[in-house]
Amino acid sequence: MSVLALDSDTGQPVRGAALYVTDRNGRRTIVTPTSITVPAGEVTITASDAPGGYRYEGSLFRSGLVEPGKISSFTFQLRRKPVGGGSINAVARNRVTGAPLRGAAFTVETCTGDFMDTVFTGADGIAPLTGLPAGCYSVTETGTPTGFVDEADTRRTTVANGRTATVTVYDLPTHYRVVRDPTHRVPVRSIPTGRGE
Known part of the structure; x- marks a missing residue:
C-alpha cells in the first residue's frame, strides 16, 4: 500500500x-x-x-x-496555511483528571459557516490553527481520543490580528462512573420561598 x-x-x-x-x-x-x-x-x-x-x-x-x-x-x-492574522488554540482535557488529551479533532469554521480547517491535538492537548483573518469563528470537537466522549458543543470565539484565542473542552472517559454516597448527604433545613414565610 x-x-x-x-x-x-x-x-x-x-x-x-x-x-x-x-x-x-x-x-x-x-x-x-x-x-x-x-x-x-x-x-x-x-x-x-x-x-x-x-x-x-x-x-x-x-x-x-x-x-x-x-x-x-x-x-x-x-x-x-496563510501567513499573518490571528490564531486559535483548541484544547482537549480529561474532565476527571484535567490531563491533556492527544488525538482530539476540532473543526474550525467562520461564524457564517465557511470551513477553515480540521486540526488535531498533540501530546500537550493543544491543536493550534494559525494564519486566521480577524473575525468570529466556531470551534467544534468532531473526534475524540479512544475511550472518551466529547462535549458535543460548538464554541464561538473572536480572533484578533496577532492574538491567540483559546477554546477548551473537557471530555469524559467512557468508563467513568459517578459514585454516590448517601451517607455524606447534607440535610436540607429550609427552602426559601421568596414569600417571607
Missing part, C-alpha cells in the same frame, strides 16, 4: 504528514511518503497531524480494499 500527501497548489509530495492506518491487525501511525505492507482486506486511513505550515484539505478519511499481490494507493491533499 502506498500513501502520499500532495500540496494541492503545486501537486508536489509533502513529507511528514502523520496518518493512522487501521486494518485487521489493528491501528498504527505512518508518516508520508510511505509504502507499507498490510494484510489483504479492508483498510482505513485517517489523517492525524499535518506538517508545519500545512493543513489538510478535503476528506480526512480514505478506505478501500487491498487485494493480494497488488499495490493500493491513497492520496491526501494539503494546503499551505
